[in-house]
Amino acid sequence: MTDEAEAIARLADFIDEHFEDCVKAILSIKGRVVVTGIGKSANIATKIVATLNSTGTPALFMHAADAIHGDLGMIQPDDFVICISKSGNTPEIKVLVPLLKRKGAQLAALVSSTDSYLAQSADFVLNASVEREACPHNLAPTTSTTAALALGDALAVSLLEARGFSSADFATLHPGGSLGKRLYLKVDDIFRQNMAPHVSENAPLKDIIIEISSKRLGATAVVKDGTTELVGIITDGDLRRMLNKYDSIEGIRASDIMTASPLSIEPETYAAEALAIMQEKNITQLIVTKAGKFEGFVHLHDLLKEGLI
Incomplete structure (x- = not known):
């Protein structure tokens, strides 16, 4: 874990003019970003594609082995290809690169070896060099895949910021789940399903109790007589406190027990x-x-039902 953490920290030194040029090139394309790789690099590629898509950069995944058996047809001249490979010298990559160049798409190499065949053939080099793998035998892709993933995230975030991609834009791409709902769901979308208990400020105690119990929200708004202007709120807790406060409840009105100027x-x-x-x-x-006029209630249960809690 320490090896991987240190490797990610060192990546900051590789965010240079080459990285910046790659970001600018992607921003200028009319097509999509296609991310490819083989083995563990392919797994990293799929995650980077998902992150790009969710942050406003259209992206596709293409497995490097499948590409040379027909999937190369997905590449268009206006696309931008990012090829992920630790060594940059695997047989599949060596076959794939010339084919990509013929397609006319720009090519970026996300590699750990900047003097590799892939790096030397690419238009842009994203340097994800690591000193060693976290694997005790320095064999299994561990640190190198972590570094590649972090560099892919850095690329996605840089593109996000350059595009001015906002939280509202993010919400349109994430409508499902609690995250999406936090970004787009408004009070107006949910409160109208509730009843809207309210009484006038001169309402007698009997009317208050009936309104609270029948509407089942544990409270009632208090409005100015003859209007919908909000002046207070009475909760079932206020009713209990009233019984402790008053020796006689005869003649009690809403204005006597309400909390004025409620939230x-x-x-x-x-x-x-x-x-x-x-x-x-x-x-x-x-x-x-709305503009000081009573509209209704939003309840904690509504938010619970929507999965915001």
């Missing part, structure tokens, strides 16, 4: 922000308002 959230706010507020304030619901 609220706009419909266009991201649901993840609503969750953060609930967690910080240790509450289970938020009132949804």
